[in-house]
Amino acid sequence: MKKALLIAAALATATSAAAAGKLEIFSWWAGDEGPALEALVKLYKQKYPSVAVDNATVSGGAGTNAKAVLKTRMLGGTPPDSFQAHAGQELIGTWVVANRMEDLSGLFKSEGWDKVFPKDLVRLISTGGKAWSVPVNVHRSNVMWYNPAKLKEWGVSAPKTWPEFLTTCTKLKAKGLAAPLVVGENWTQQHLWESVAIGTLGAQNWENLWAGKLKFTDPKVVGAFTTFGKVMDCANKDASGLSWQQASDRIISGQSAFNIMGDWAAGYFTTTKKLAPNTGFGWAAAPGTTKTFVMLADSFGLPKGTKNRAEALNWLRVLGSKAGQDAFNPLKGSIAARTDSDLSKYNTYSKSAAADWKSNKIVGSLVHGAVAPESFMSAFGTVIDQFVASRNSAGASAAAQQLAVRAGIGK
């Protein structure tokens, strides 16, 4: 036993002395997001030049493929040194409950992150007082996009509440606009549901919902479903065939007036469509959520049993640092999770989002993994689909409540 310990100690010193370590980073940032990841890796290599960085990217939208590969590797006992996951319950409800992740509270304390990350955010990525992942970026999900010129032409303004939205919708329909709101495939409808629910329930009730203090079968939530049904009556009928980009295109072309989408749409409008903020495209908080920032974040965690733990910890330090976040986010089109970021590097939209990030109430997004585990989210898509077909608010609420019980929400 003693001998084994000695050997282990010798090995440990040997590796740290040589310092020619290795680090494998697992993410789904390919394509457009690749350069942002590259910037981070470059920063890491400047600090730790002797470490060989292996960029194990698995491409595929929102990590659908990467998550399956990750599961195979984790179950097979060869976890990557650090992997990307949506911050919050998607990681906690999947890997933390299975006792597969390391507690990062120590790192948060020693790096002083408790002070620079907003409290609401730290609460979202923690359970039982322990933090589990380092958020690299922040996106906002409750943004309503429109075309300012077209709105002027129709003589309407961006509605502030959902009832106001419904009157605006009727007005636009009277002017011959068949679908004042545009939605796309299933997840964008869940995305819309989230904004409608927060806009009608309020931020506090939304948090209660995920803490198990408010049941899905509560009349308030049933009412949110009913409102969602009315909002969907304003939307296009060919939704399930459209990607979010195609849906955004209809705002620009004037086929629809509004689209609720996350702020990656700003990147699409400015970079791909070459439109200027405030003239080519406009934005407002989704109706009823003006002082609320519904956030989602990409984050990295530390799985138990990695081969290169020290290198992975250094990687997490770079991710959480001011330099790291300022290198990554302007390229990714998101904003820094830290409140002390250098705003001069960001575009017009991001500056307004960063200002809201510092001042608004922060709550987590459902469809992007912050408040509910994967098992809930994936099945909830079916509930939304069935609701859109049947418009049965009570049934959808009851189904959602059953899902919540099964996924252990509020336990």
Next chain:
Amino acid sequence: MKGLSKDRLWSMAVLAPSIILVAVFVYGFIARSVYVSMTDWGNDPAQALALDPVIRFIGLANYQELFTGFLQGRFRQELVSTVFFTLFFILGCLGLGLGLALILDRNPRGEGLWRTIFLFPMSLSFIVTGTIWRWMLQPQGGVNQAPTLFGGQPATFPWLSSTDAIWKFDWNKLPLITASVVAVVLIVVAARAAQSGDRRRTLVAAVCAALLLGWALLVAPNLKLLPAPEPHGFNLALIGIIIAAVWQMSGYTMALYLAGLRGIPEELREAAKVDGAGDLGMYRHVIFPLLAPISLSAMIVLGHISLKIFDLVYAMAGPDNINTSVPALNMYLTSFRQNQFALGAAIGTILLILVAFVIVPYLTSQFRAEEGHA
């Protein structure tokens, strides 16, 4: 010890590896999946992906959940969709394939070229087919634009995004419907047996049919699978997927039928002509009966493809579109996105049973035929 000659030993040694591999990797894994489908693996998120998960045996609860659980309406719709999809896919492929084969059998000009063109889609994978047809069936794309070629208005049919369904029925009536259908089949069997003079068979089939009908009329209406009515039907969005699948596989049936047509001896046709058969009569009484075995083999191959179809639907409509979803897609999502491994295994087992329904009778009839010849 004549049985253990050197040749015999050699053959056993050579065959053993593949027998062991098949036993482990096919039948062993099937057994394992069936076992997993009777456990609670994944119901508790804390155990789903744990290093050493605690898994309990819970019998048939997962199957009960799938067929009667409040949350599993999607799965039940998928079962109904699969039945409709299989029906139209097989009919489409057989019809189109036979039509093309009959045309080519008339030796048109450039026959080789046509054959290649018709057979070509089969060389693509379903993913490629799916991607192509996804473009063609976009609301403002390909197929819907076709009328403008002739100066018409573009069509507006939402091929893959329709949420309408026709031929709806209440899932609670499923026992009634199934029992009635089986009873009708049994009555036909009984009638046929009576015609051929097999008294015992007639009696057994008739009694079974009567029992089933009685059960369907007296017991089944009082059965309630679900607390509320749950309508399921043929989703119109499936039409687009059926078109793509038929496009892909009808070349295969054409090749089968063409081979069958070419295999019919010229003497038979001539004999039919001498007997005074016209073109139609010859097809009806001589050629089509000879093609019947080919139809059967084609139906088996197409049937199992359609029951386990996954990639085509994934590529065309995405995984989250419940109007076009199929059980294989649900199995993947349930297991690998929701981490409900036991429930996923249960869906997989149901798929296996469905495929077995198609394959096993075929295999037994084949073996019997072979023994008969030997």
